[in-house]
Amino acid sequence: IMKGNDSKSIYYVQSGAIEVFYNLQNTKIIVALIGAENFFGEIGFFDGISRVREIRAKEASEICVFAKETLDEIQQNDPNLFSQLICFLARSVCHKFRLLLEEREPLHSYAESLSTGYRSYDTPKPLPEDFFHTPEWSNIHAMVRDFNQQMNALSKKLHADRRHFIDETLKKKGHKILNYFFYGLKQFKKRIQNKPIESFMWHYIFKEIYPCIMRSRFANRAYSKPKGYAGDYMMMEMLYQNTPDGDGKLGIVIDNWCLNTPSGQAVRNRKKLLAKRIKTICDKKKLEQSEAIRIMNLACGPNRELFEFLYQCEYSEQIDATCVDIDSQALHFIDQQINVFPHKAVIRLMNENLVKWAMGKIDHDFGLHDIIYSAGLTDYLDDDLFIAFVNRCYLQLKPNGHLIIGNFSPINPDRLFMDHILDWRLIYRTADNLKNLFKQTPFNENITVFSEPQKVNLFVQGIKEV
Structure with a gap:
């Protein structure tokens, strides 16, 4: 029709x-x-x-x-x-x-349905009377002043250098300034945590360093959230490509630092890790069955890990993949920019709100799959939604099918930067947290927890028993 x-x-x-x-x-x-x-x-x-x-x-x-x-x-x-x-x-x-x-505004509806929530603004509160007389204020005021002065001085040196490329020494100096400043903020956080002045301090810090940090293309997109939520496909693609860009040379230096933080490296690591895991499972399935090996990627983003697997797959004609994302532009990007090399796999690109699917508000005849995986969706789902999502995935697996779920660990060294500067808040989980959640699903203890080399991004792999 x-x-x-x-x-x-x-x-x-x-x-x-x-x-x-x-x-x-x-x-x-x-x-x-x-x-x-x-x-x-x-x-x-x-x-x-x-x-x-x-x-x-x-x-x-x-x-x-x-x-x-x-x-x-x-x-x-x-x-x-x-x-x-x-x-x-x-x-x-x-x-x-x-x-x-x-679903009149599907992207905003999706953002609001995530447990981390859509950005909201607090009602302004009056400053405490003694705010500017506290030792914490004196300390952070000096830190922010010194940071801005050092970055301004670096910007002048970069501007004075007429070469089209950025001097490596100046780039390293910029990274050193940023590392020192955010290390200082981590120590400062311990002093103000759970104090009445805490929220005021973070608002002040953000306001003072915003013009500098947002010169980074990546930081600007992470904070502005043009899709309504953090972690959209283009942000992931920026991390995968690792090609710094920004406002002027200083913006490029800051962007380079953002893209190469431990969390940024973890995202790049997971692409290779997942591609390898998919290959290992598919190699075994190829020997066990004659029918197509069915893979489903949920909240697929740019879908790099699947196509990295397909690029080296010698039996791509046996692969039948369904890639689901809330953002139709992400699916278009996959089709036009990533799915561009010869292979014989069947690739379906589907537009859907997976939070509503997890809650049972939407149903589709997905069929049963050999592999279902989601690299980053559960970072935004509370425990109840996490369990509901895993349960729905379980029903879509064949017997002996594999589910792989990714989730950031609380040891993420960039959590302060993401929380307070980029307003990019995740629901962090330890290996024990993930094991306890899976115990409340049909997978029970039939799981394995592993991580990428940075140990920032954890993964759970569960197998549906025959």
Whole structure:
């Protein structure tokens, strides 16, 4: 069924599955996977407007077609059956419209549904009377003043150097200033933690260093959150590419520092680690089964790890992958910028809110998979949502299927920078935290916890028992 076709029939999936999609600048974006015992096409049939999505069978399927003439015949011969059918279809249409109303702004809706929340602004509070007379104020005022003076002096030296590249000595000096300042902030945090002046201090620090730090392209995007949430696909791509950019040479120096923090290195490490894990599992599955090896990447972002695996895979014709993300631009980026080398794998790009899927508000006929993985979504999910997400994944796994979940560890050395300067807040979990959460799922203790070399990004790998 093509976009623009007349809507003269209602369809029922007797067996198999169909996919509903649209094209975004030549990228096919799937919006629904409909399985057996479900109707589709009813909205267009009732309002008489031509089809706005394209629909095709995902696999061998048997579809029942209810044309207007068929429905007229049912109405005439069996009015009771006809009324039951119309009531059922009306409920189906209402359900779909409720979902549409909830998703009028899908990216902002997604951001608000994350446990870390959408950015909100506190009501201004008056400063404590003795704020400017505290030893903490004197200490941080001097630290911030010295930092800004040193960065301004560095900026002048960079500007005076007319060469098109940045002198390595000056770059290292910039990194040294940043490292020293944020080390000092970590020590300062211990002095003000849980004190009434704590929030005022962080607001002051942020205000004073904002003009400098935000010259970094990465820091600016992390803080401004153009997609409504932190960690969007372009931020991940900046980390993967590790090509500094910013406002002037000073911005490039700061950006280089941001991209090479331990957390930035951890993200690059996880790409290689996950690609290797996927290969290890697929190599074994290839020997055990003749059918396609099915992989699903949830909150896929730029999807680098999957394509790093495919780039070296010698049996890509056996790979069937579904990549799901809330951001259609991320899916378009994958199709146009990453999925650009020869391979024979089936790649499906699907647009969906996985938080609502985890909560059971949305359902799709994903089918069963050999591997399901998510590199960073659970960093933003509270414990209840984490468990719900893992439970939904478990149901979508084949027996002996693997689930791999990534989560940042509390030992992240950049937590202060991310929390208080970038407003990029994660839900950190230790290995024991992850084990305890998985014990509350069908995986129970059938899991392995591992990490990338920095030990900043932890992973849990669970296996669905036969």
